[in-house]
Amino acid sequence: MRIGTLGAGTVAQAIARHAIRHGHEVVLSNSRGPGFLAALVRDLGAGATAATPAEAAAADLVVLAVGWPQVPEVAAQLPPLDGTIVIDATNQFASPPPDARIAELGDLTGSEYVASLLPGARVVKAFNALFAQFIAPDPRHEAGRQVLFLAGDDTDAKNTVVALTAQFGFAPVDLGTLREGGRLIQLGGPLSGLHALKQD
Numbered sequence: 785m786r787i788g789t790l791g792a793g794t795v796a797q798a799i800a801r802h803a804i805r806h807g808h809e810v811v812l813s814n815s816r817g818p819g820f821l822a823a824l825v826r827d828l829g830a831g832a833t834a835a836t837p838a839e840a841a842a843a844d845l846v847v848l849a850v851g852w853p854q855v856p857e858v859a860a861q862l863p864p865l866d867g868t869i870v871i872d873a874t875n876q877f878a879s880p881p882p883d884a885r886i887a888e889l890g891d892l893t894g895s896e897y898v899a900s901l902l903p904g905a906r907v908v909k910a911f912n913a914l915f916a917q918f919i920a921p922d923p924r925h926e927a928g929r930q931v932l933f934l935a936g937d938d939t940d941a942k943n944t945v946v947a948l949t950a951q952f953g954f955a956p957v958d959l960g961t962l963r964e965g966g967r968l969i970q971l972g973g974p975l976s977g978l979h980a981l982k983q984d
C-alpha cells in the first residue's frame with residue numbers, strides 16, 4: 785500500500801516506521817517542505833519519500849498527524865479526497881499541554897469535525913488515544929498486543945485500517961461510528977490514553 789502522511793512529526797514517523805517495516809511505501813509531508821525531510825527519509829530507508837501535503841494525499845491511505853490548530857490549513861491545501869481513507873490521529877488540543885485546553889466543537893466529535901473539512905474522505909479515527917511511546921515500538925508484547933481503538937462511519941475503510949494495523953502487530957478494536965466510538969477515544973473520553981494489551 786502507498787501511505788501518505790500529513791505531518792512528519794512524532795506520530796507520523798512512528799506509523800511510517802511500522803509501514804515501511806511491513807513493506808509499504810510512505811510519502812511524508814510537512815509544513816516546511818520536502819527538503820526539510822531529507823534526513824528523515826534517509827533514516828527511514830527504501831520505501832520512504834517526501835512530498836507536498838497535496839502529493840501525500842494522493843496515496844491509497846492518508847494519515848493526518850498534525851497539531852489540532854493546523855488541521856484547517858492542511859485540509860485547505862488538499863485536492864478532493866474521493867473515497868481516500870484518512871486515519872485521523874489528531875487530538876483536539878486548542879492549546880497543547882501543559883496548559884491544555886480542549887477545543888470546543890459543540891455537538892461534533894473531533895473526527896466528525898475533521899471529516900467535515902475533508903469532503904469525500906473516509907475518515908477513521910485511530911492512534912490518537914495512544915501516547916507516542918506506545919505507538920512506536922513493536923506492539924507485540926509478551927503479555928499481549930497493544931490495543932488500538934478505532935472508530936469510523938465506513939465499514940470498508942475500517943476493515944482496511946484493521947487489517948493494516950493488525951499487520952503492524954496491534955490489536956485493533958472497532959468502537960463504532962465517529963460519533964459514538966469517536967467520543968469514547970477523543971480527548972476527555974473514557975478510553976483516551978488507556979493503554980491496554982490484548983491476549984491472543
Ligand SMILES: NC(=O)c1ccc[n+]([C@@H]2O[C@H](COP(=O)([O-])OP(=O)(O)OC[C@H]3O[C@@H](n4cnc5c(N)ncnc54)[C@H](OP(=O)(O)O)[C@@H]3O)[C@@H](O)[C@H]2O)c1
Nearest residue numbers: 791792793794795814815816849850854874875912915916
Ligand atoms: N505525540 C503524541 O504522543 C501523540 C499521540 C497521539 C496523537 N497525537 C496527536 O497527533 C497529532 C500530531 O502530533 P505529533 O506529536 O506527531 O506532532 P509533531 O511532532 O509536533 O508534528 C507535527 C507535524 O505537523 C506538521 N505540520 C504542521 N503544519 C502543517 C501543514 N500545514 N501541512 C503539513 N504538515 C504540517 C509539522 O511540520 P513542520 O515541522 O514542517 O511544521 C510536523 O511534521 C496531534 O494532533 C497530536 O495531538 C500525538
